[in-house]
Amino acid sequence: MLTLKNISKIYTQGEIQYQALSDVNLDIQPRELVALCGPSGSGKSTLLNICGLLDQDYQGELCFASETMTNNRNRAMELRRSALGFVFQRFNLVPVMTAFENIAYPLQLNKVSSSDIQRRVMSLLDKVGLADHAHHYPDRLSGGQQQRVAIARALIHEPALVIADEPTASLDSVTAHQIIELMKALGRERGTTFIIASHDDRMTHHCDRVIHLEDGIIRQEMSQCAA
Numbered sequence: 422m423l424t425l426k427n428i429s430k431i432y433t434q435g436e437i438q439y440q441a442l443s444d445v446n447l448d449i450q451p452r453e454l455v456a457l458c459g460p461s462g463s464g465k466s467t468l469l470n471i472c473g474l475l476d477q478d479y480q481g482e483l484c485f486a487s488e489t490m491t492n493n494r495n496r497a498m499e500l501r502r503s504a505l506g507f508v509f510q511r512f513n514l515v516p517v518m519t520a521f522e523n524i525a526y527p528l529q530l531n532k533v534s535s536s537d538i539q540r541r542v543m544s545l546l547d548k549v550g551l552a553d554h555a556h557h558y559p560d561r562l563s564g565g566q567q568q569r570v571a572i573a574r575a576l577i578h579e580p581a582l583v584i585a586d587e588p589t590a591s592l593d594s595v596t597a598h599q600i601i602e603l604m605k606a607l608g609r610e611r612g613t614t615f616i617i618a619s620h621d622d623r624m625t626h627h628c629d630r631v632i633h634l635e636d637g638i639i640r641q642e643m644s645q646c647a648a
């Protein structure tokens with residue numbers, strides 16, 4: 422599904438160069454739920470931005486569904502809209518849009534008809550437990566509810582891969598647990614692949630595979646039975 426070969430990333434700020442990733446090799450299987458762990462500054466977000474085709478300024482080779490993405494910016498943009506979903510630590514909902522409108526947005530970009538949008542968004546709002554909050558604005562929702570909306574927005578267009586960067590870091594532990602369970606259940610149901618960056622141990626127990634990143638290098642890959 423996603424293959425990274427010898428991926429390295431150097432940030433340049435004026436005269437200073439900083440190597441954020443060194444020779445990362447990864448092979449992510451379809452439907453896999455992968456946790457990317459490591460201390461702050463270890464390169465998790467840098468790696469996720471590359472996996473999510475948001476950053477194409479790196480060395481090495483990346484293939485998405487057997488298609489090489491190196492020097493293919495237009496195709497990467499197309500895939501971001503059709504085949505990828507994103508969840509962030511700070512939810513990143515559009516404040517002037519209701520829960521319904523936030524979730525509908527990726528479908529509008531993909532030119533889905535308004536009757537299909539209505540049906541699909543309401544069905545997913547129901548699955549994330551927020552059917553009766555459809556017309557609420559983000560500032561009227563709790564952190565956990567906002568993250569549920571963000572998860573629905575990431576999944577609504579049925580992407581093959583969802584990238585989640587510290588999705589539980591702004592939540593209390595009970596809510597964090599519910600959010601992880603929700604992502605896992607929806608992902609399994611739809612056959613979605615997830616790569617989730619987290620420095621939260623609670624997160625990793627739920628994943629098929631845990632990848633440890635340290636100073637931009639993969640230190641340890643650990644497979645575990647799907648719980």
Ligand SMILES: Nc1ncnc2c1ncn2[C@@H]1O[C@H](COP(=O)(O)OP(=O)(O)O)[C@@H](O)[C@H]1O
Pocket residue numbers: 432433434439441459460461462463464465466467468
């Ligand atoms: N835009 C940038 N310019 C320069 N350095 C950066 C930039 N983004 C991240 N870095 C550096 O790269 C390293 C990895 O950062 P990041 O991928 O954000 O780590 P993590 O998500 O694991 O906390 C850090 O040392 C960080 O300071």
Ligand SMILES: [Mg+2]
Pocket residue numbers: 465466467586
């Ligand atoms: Mg980060």
